[in-house]
Each structure stands twice: as structure tokens, then as C-alpha cells.
Amino acid sequence: MPAGIVTALSDLGRRLHERAKIRPRCLLDVERATDAGPALVADLALDLLERPDVTPAEQMILLGLPLRTPHVPVRARLHPLLRHRDRHVRKRVIALLAEETDARVLSASLVPLTAAPDVQTVRQALLALARARAVWAAEAIAACLDHPNMNIKKTAAAALAEAGAPAAVPKLLAWLGSHDNPGLRAEIVRALRTILGGTFTATITAAAAQATDQTTQDRLLTALHTPSTWPSALDHDVETLVKRGWDHEIARRIATTHTPDRRHNTLRPMLARWLELAAADPDVMRFVLRLCPPPWSDEELTTFTRAARRLIATLPNLPDKDRDLLLSLLEKVLPKASAAEAFAIHADLRALPGTVEAHLPLMLLRQAGAVLDRTDLDRALKTARSGPNPWQIEKKVLRETFAIRPDEEKPPSRARLNRLIEAFPTADATTRTHLLEQMIELQPIGAPPWSLAEQNRRQTSEERAPKPSDLDQLRSAAQRERLIAMLDDPAPARRETAAHTLLTWPEPEIRSTVLRAFLHGRIDIPVTPALAASLPAMDDKDLRADLARTASVAAHLPSPQLDHYIPLLLEEWENGGSEAEQALRKVAPDTLAAALATRLDNGAWAYSTC
Numbered sequence: 124m125p126a127g128i129v130t131a132l133s134d135l136g137r138r139l140h141e142r143a144k145i146r147p148r149c150l151l152d153v154e155r156a157t158d159a160g161p162a163l164v165a166d167l168a169l170d171l172l173e174r175p176d177v178t179p180a181e182q183m184i185l186l187g188l189p190l191r192t193p194h195v196p197v198r199a200r201l202h203p204l205l206r207h208r209d210r211h212v213r214k215r216v217i218a219l220l221a222e223e224t225d226a227r228v229l230s231a232s233l234v235p236l237t238a239a240p241d242v243q244t245v246r247q248a249l250l251a252l253a254r255a256r257a258v259w260a261a262e263a264i265a266a267c268l269d270h271p272n273m274n275i276k277k278t279a280a281a282a283l284a285e286a287g288a289p290a291a292v293p294k295l296l297a298w299l300g301s302h303d304n305p306g307l308r309a310e311i312v313r314a315l316r317t318i319l320g321g322t323f324t325a326t327i328t329a330a331a332a333q334a335t336d337q338t339t340q341d342r343l344l345t346a347l348h349t350p351s352t353w354p355s356a357l358d359h360d361v362e363t364l365v366k367r368g369w370d371h372e373i374a375r376r377i378a379t380t381h382t383p384d385r386r387h388n389t390l391r392p393m394l395a396r397w398l399e400l401a402a403a404d405p406d407v408m409r410f411v412l413r414l415c416p417p418p419w420s421d422e423e424l425t426t427f428t429r430a431a432r433r434l435i436a437t438l439p440n441l442p443d444k445d446r447d448l449l450l451s452l453l454e455k456v457l458p459k460a461s462a463a464e465a466f467a468i469h470a471d472l473r474a475l476p477g478t479v480e481a482h483l484p485l486m487l488l489r490q491a492g493a494v495l496d497r498t499d500l501d502r503a504l505k506t507a508r509s510g511p512n513p514w515q516i517e518k519k520v521l522r523e524t525f526a527i528r529p530d531e532e533k534p535p536s537r538a539r540l541n542r543l544i545e546a547f548p549t550a551d552a553t554t555r556t557h558l559l560e561q562m563i564e565l566q567p568i569g570a571p572p573w574s575l576a577e578q579n580r581r582q583t584s585e586e587r588a589p590k591p592s593d594l595d596q597l598r599s600a601a602q603r604e605r606l607i608a609m610l611d612d613p614a615p616a617r618r619e620t621a622a623h624t625l626l627t628w629p630e631p632e633i634r635s636t637v638l639r640a641f642l643h644g645r646i647d648i649p650v651t652p653a654l655a656a657s658l659p660a661m662d663d664k665d666l667r668a669d670l671a672r673t674a675s676v677a678a679h680l681p682s683p684q685l686d687h688y689i690p691l692l693l694e695e696w697e698n699g700g701s702e703a704e705q706a707l708r709k710v711a712p713d714t715l716a717a718a719l720a721t722r723l724d725n726g727a728w729a730y731s732t733c
Contacts (some may be wrong), residue, residue, distance in 0.1 A: 126445070129188065131478040132167065133160025133476040156509045157477045164188060169200045179209035186215045187404065204231050210241035217247040218379070233262045242272050249275070250380055253282035261288035266299050273307065276360075280310035287318040296330045299346060300339040306359045312346050365389045369396050378410040388704070391415055393423045393439065394423055401437070408437040409445050416448065416701060419455065427452060435471045435487070439478045450483070457491040469493045473502070481507035482519035487522070493570040500524045512550035521547060525566045525700035537572065540565045598628065607633075610640045615647075622646045635660045643668045655679035659687075670695040682709050689718045 140150050140159035140330075151165035153159045159230065168188045171177060177185070182204075197219075204216040217236065236248040238301050249267060252260050264286060267279035276298075283291050292315065299311045302358045316323050327347055334340040360373050377390075378400065390397070394415055401407040415423060427434065434449060434456070438640050441449060461467055472733060481503040500520070506515040521544040522528070526613075527537065538685075540562055547558050609621035626648075635657040640646045642665050648654075655676045666673050666688075675697045677688045685706060692710075695703035707715060 127471075127474060129164060130474045130476055132164045133478075134474075136160040136163030138706055139163070143289075157506075160476050161478070163666060165197060169197065172204065173200065179207075179212050182207075182209075182212050182705065186212070186219065194477060205236065210243045212241075213239070213241075214243040214247040217244065217251055220251070229400065234260050235256075237263050238268055245270065245275055246278050249278045249282045253285040255286070257286045258288045261286060261291040265291035265294040266558065268294050273304065276304075277307050277310050280307060280314050283314035284317045287314050289318065292318060292326070296326075296343070300330065300334060300343045303342070308346070309358075315346075360391060361387065364393070369393065371400070374400055375404065376406070377409045383410060383414045384491070387414055394426050395429075398426065398433060402430075402433050408433070409441060412441075412445050412448050412452070416699070418701070419452070422711055424455055424459065427456045428464075431456050431460055431464065431468055432471050435468065435475070438483075439476050450487075454490055457487060460491060465492055473499065477506045477509060480519075481510065481516050482523045485520060485523040489526075495524055497563075497568055501566060517548045518544055521562070525562060526566060526572060536565050547705055603628070603633070607636055610636070610645060618646045619648060622648050626710075631657065631660075639665050642672050644672065644674070650676050652679045652681055659684070666691060669699075671700050671702055674706050678702055678706040680706075680709075682711055685710050686714055689715065693718070 134151065136159040137156045139147065140153060140156045143323070143685060147166065148165060149162050150159050153162050165188070166186045172182055172185050199508055201216050201220055204212060205220075207213050207496065209215065210428065213236070219232070220232075233248045233251055236244055237252075239245050239248070242402060245267060249264060252264060257264075264279050264282050268276055270276055270279070280295070280298075283295065284484050287295075291538075295311050295315050299308060299315070302308065315326070319326050327343055331340045331343040334343060360377050360499055364373055364377070365368060374393075374396070377387075378397070391414060394411070397407070397411045397414065401411050419427070431453070431606075434453060438446065438449060457468065469488060472488050472491065472493070475484050485495060485499060485503055488499065503520045504517060507513050507520050510516060525540060525544070527541055543558050545563075547555060603625075606621045606625050610619055610625075612618050612621070618640070622640065625633050625637050634654060635649075637646070638654055638657045639661065641648060641650070641654075642661065656678065658673075658676050670691060673688070677692060680688075689710060690705070692703045692706050696707060
């Protein structure tokens with residue numbers, strides 16, 4: 124379903140609510156206009172789903188719409204579709220109900236579905252029970268170990284690791300003693316360790332002693348000598364995608380059932396395919412954002428740019444943490460869009476629903492090269508007034524419209540503009556109109572700041588005699604000492620000014636001084652290959668001052684020069700450092716393998732993803 128259609132329906136719901144006259148039944152109990160749009164979309168989708176002439180393909184499209192809203196009885200209306208004749212519809216309904224409903228309430232319907240004739244329905248029911256840790260359904264889950272499909276067997280075993288109970292142990296032991304599939308055995312061992320805890324060894328030993336043949340006994344005892352970090356079903360899915368190429372169903376399974384971790388790093392090069400999958404299923408976009416955290420390569424940013432409209436369409440449905448990540452990505456992506464792409468992007472941003480904080484579309488429009496106008500401002504202020512924290516959001520809207528930054532040095536007209544913005548939220552309607560007219564007179568919307576003349580007057584009126592401490596002097600030993608001393612100045616802005624000035628000097632020892640200040644956290648400046656070239660001059664104290672900073676510098680070194688820093692990079696990587704991971708990817712594979720050999724021999728298999 125195109126995002127523009129959903130947006131148009133949401134806007135219609137909001138307008139019907141604001142009209143406060145004749146409106147659909149689903150909006151009668153909605154208190155806020157911002158909630159009316161989602162309620163209308165969900166109600167229309169559910170009405171269409173209940174029509175007898177809708178095809179399964181059309182139902183799948185309708186089930187992909189945002190149906191989560193407290194104002195429409197979604198669960199009661201979706202529940203009959205659990206018996207739908209099409210297995211794909213049943214699969215999607217199970218997933219939706221599992222998200223909307225306590226699975227204990229739903230278990231009466233989910234448990235029978237574990238015996239459905241098609242694998243899609245069975246697998247989705249197992250995943251829903253696992254997500255809810257439905258230990259009361261352990262026996263029904265364990266019965267799926269007898270399913271003829273190996274994928275269902277593995278899913279059932281993995282589900283028992285989350286929703287297992289002692290009643291499932293006999294079935295797990297029986298399959299552990301009768302099957303050699305490594306993926307299935309891995310999940311069974313994981314489930315048994317979870318259920319049995321400290322009695323795992325004793326239980327396996329007792330089961331082996333009662334075995335009637337040597338093969339079964341050997342299979343059981345082998346589990347005792349197997350590391351608890353055996354590859355899981357997820358590991359096998361990831362390996363399948365990497366070695367055999369893209370598979371739509373496997374990719375969707377990974378995206379909808381797991382949160383990205385180090386095991387997913389090998390999937391990052393498939394970014395373009397993940398974004399295609401996210402276009403058909405917006406819920407996948409959250410997985411994609413977490414799969415590809417910053418820093419982003421130029422190639423990745425180009426790929427994201429091609430999908431900019433898809434990224435914008437998911438903005439209203441993301442939780443705050445993922446929304447912040449998406450905003451930082453859009454800040455990099457939007458300026459790269461072509462003129463044709465930018466035109467469509469501007470339209471998408473202006474059509475974002477009221478659930479998005481009102482100042483964000485303005486900020487993104489500016490980043491996308493759009494010229495803001497009075498219509499943009501009026502729409503944003505109207506959205507701000509109907510949402511939470513209206514006073515705070517209104518000030519953000521006005522500051523974004525007039526490009527006022529809280530920490531900027533303000534000439535008189537900008538200072539006055541800032542005071543008008545501060546007074547705006549608490550003023551009455553008449554005064555608001557007057558204040559807004561004064562703001563626009565001081566700073567027309569969409570025009571550059573009208574403060575150039577004031578700045579010029581200030582510069583000419585502040586003419587003074589040069590001082591020895593001025594930074595714009597010719598290079599000299601005294602100037603060098605002043606700049607180096609400024610690297611320890613209490614004001615961060617002065618420290619960074621000194622660093623940028625020193626980096627224009629050609630001497631290697633000066634670059635080393637600036638790099639040392641960066642490694643110790645005294646300055647924050649962009650790292651360049653020229654600055655990174657001074658890293659060999661640093662001693663161990665400098666390198667260990669902040670391993671994350673050291674890793675970010677090392678990532679700019681050529682591959683052969685990285686070998687010396689592998690131990691430090693591995694130490695930072697163990698603590699989750701993304702900069703260290705980027706640097707280690709540049710190390711020659713044979714060199715990195717030799718550095719990891721001892722760890723891998725000791726069973727630290729997590730390093731195999733490095």
C-alpha cells in the first residue's frame with residue numbers, strides 16, 4: 124500500500140475529528156485529533172477484510188497496514204481470520220495478534236494451530252508462543268518435533284528454549300538420541316540447558332544409561348562435550364543467506380524474529396535487498412536500521428539515498444530510539460538526493476501525519492534543500508497544538524522555521540526574534556498572530572538570515588589594534604606555543620579552534636600534538652588520513668586513553684599499518700566498539716586469523732564473526 128494513501132486517510136480522519144459533527148463510529152471515542160487518523164485507517168482496513176469478495180492477496184495488503192490502535196477492537200475482528208483458508212493470511216494474522224494480545228489469552232487459538240496442515244501457520248504459531256514464553260504450551264510445542272518438516276522441528280526446539288517446561292524433556296531427549304542434524308541438535312541442547320539448568324549433565328547421563336543401543340547412547344553423551352554455544356537456527360539462516368545468496372523467506376524470518384547482533388554483521392553488505400524487503404513490510408525497517416548502524420560508508424549512503432522515500436514513510440511508526448537513528452541517517456542522506464528525487468521527497472515530508480513531532484518535517488525539509496513557506500509553518504503549528512507538549516514543540520517549530528540556534532551568537536534582530544519565539548506559546552490567539560507577523564517582518568520565511576548588515580557594522584565598529592595573542596598572525600615559535608597551550612583551554616570552542624589552526628601547519632610533530640589531544644578527549648575534530656598518519660608516534664598511554672577514539676583513528680590507516688594495533692582493536696571490539704570493528708575489517712584475513720587463533724582454540728567462537 125503506497126504511503127501516500129495511508130497518509131491521506133490519516134489526514135481525513137484527523138479532519139473529520141476536528142469538524143466534530145457527523146463522523147464514523149470508530150472516531151466517537153477518540154479524544155485527540157492525532158489519534159483519529161490511525162483509528163480511521165484501522166477501521167477501514169478491518170471493514171474491507173470482513174467483506175466476502177476480498178481475495179487473499181488483497182487481504183495480505185490490508186493486513187500490512189498499521190492496525191495498532193486502542194480505539195478499534197482489532198483482536199476481536201482479526202480472530203476469525205485464524206481459520207482462513209489461505210495459509211499466508213493465517214500466518215500474518217497470527218503475527219499481528221501475537222503483537223497485539225497477551226499470548227496466554229490467545230493460546231487457546233494458537234495451540235490448535237501448531238497442528239495445522241501447512242508449515243507457514245505452524246511455524247508462526249510456534250514463534251508467537253515462544254515470544255510470549257508460553258510455558259503452559261510446552262507439550263504442544265514439543266509435539267511439533269515430530270513434524271516431517273525439518274524447519275518446523277528446529278523452530279519447535281528453538282521455541283522450547285524460550286517456552287520450555289519439564290513436560291517437554293522426554294521428547295527432547297528422544298530426538299537428541301535419534302537425530303544427527305547439527306542444527307536441530309544445537310537447538311535441542313540449548314532448550315535442554317534452559318529447562319534443566321544445573322541438572323543438564325545428570326539428566327543426559329541417566330538417559331544415556333537407559334538407552335537400548337550404542338548409537339543412541341553415543342548421540343546423547345556427545346551432547347555433554349558440546350559447547351553451549353553451538354550454532355543456532357539463526358546461525359544457520361545467516362550462513363545460508365551468505366553462502367547461497369538472497370532468500371526472501373529466510374531474510375523475513377531473520378528480520379521478524381531477531382534483534383541484530385554480531386552474528387548479523389555478514390548480512391550488512393546485502394543492504395539493498397533488505398531495503399527492498401522493508402518496502403513490502405515496514406516492520407522490517409527497524410531491523411534494517413539496527414543492522415546498519417553508523418558509521419555508514421559512501422556506498423551505503425548511496426543505497427540509503429535511493430530508498431529515502433521508504434525511510435521517510437516509516438518515520439511515524441518507529442519507537443524513539445530507532446527514530447533518532449533514522450533522523451541521523453536522513454541528515455546524511457537527504458542532501459545527496461537528485462533534483463527529481465528531492466521534489467518527491469519534499470512532498471512526502473509535507474504529507475507526514477500528525478503523529479510525527481511537528482518540527483521534524485521542517486528540519487528534514489531544510490536538510491532536503493526545500494524552501495520553507497508560510498503554509499509549512501502554519502501546518503506545523505497546528506500539528507504542534509494538537510499534540511503532546513505543545514508549548515515546547517511550538518518553540519521548536521518556530522526556531523526551525525527561522526533557523527534560530529540556541530547556542531548561536533545573536534545580533535540584535537536575531538536576539539529579538541528569539542524573544543518573540545519565547546513569548547509565542549503562552550500568548551492568546553490575537554497576540555500570537557501579531558507576534559508571528561513581527562517574526563516574519565524581522566526574518567522572512569525561507570530567506571537567509573537578515574543580519575548581514577548588523578554583522579558588518581559590528582566588525583567595522585570593533586576595529587582595534589592587533590594584539591600578540593591574535594590567532595591570525597604569521598607562523599612563529601611564539602604563535603605555535605600559544606596554539607599548543609590553547610589545546611588545554613577550559614573552553615571547548617577555543618581548544619578546537621587551536622586544533623584546526625595547528626593542522627594547517629606542516630610539521631609532523633604538531634600533528635602528533637593535536638592527535639594526542641584528540642586521543643585524550645580534549646578536542647573533538649573529524650579524523651583524516653593525514654591526522655591518522657601520526658598514530659605510530661603515540662605511546663601506549665596515549666593509545667589506551669580512549670580505545671574507541673584510538674580505533675576511530677586506526678580505521679583511517681592503510682591495512683599493513685593496522686597489524687600493530689590488532690590487540691587494542693580486539694580489546695575494544697569485545698566491548699562493542701563499532702569503530703574497532705570497522706578497522707578490523709581492513710586487516711588482512713590471514714593476519715587477523717593468526718591473531719585470533721589462540722582465542723578460537725579456547726572455544727571463543729564469537730570471534731569467528733570478526
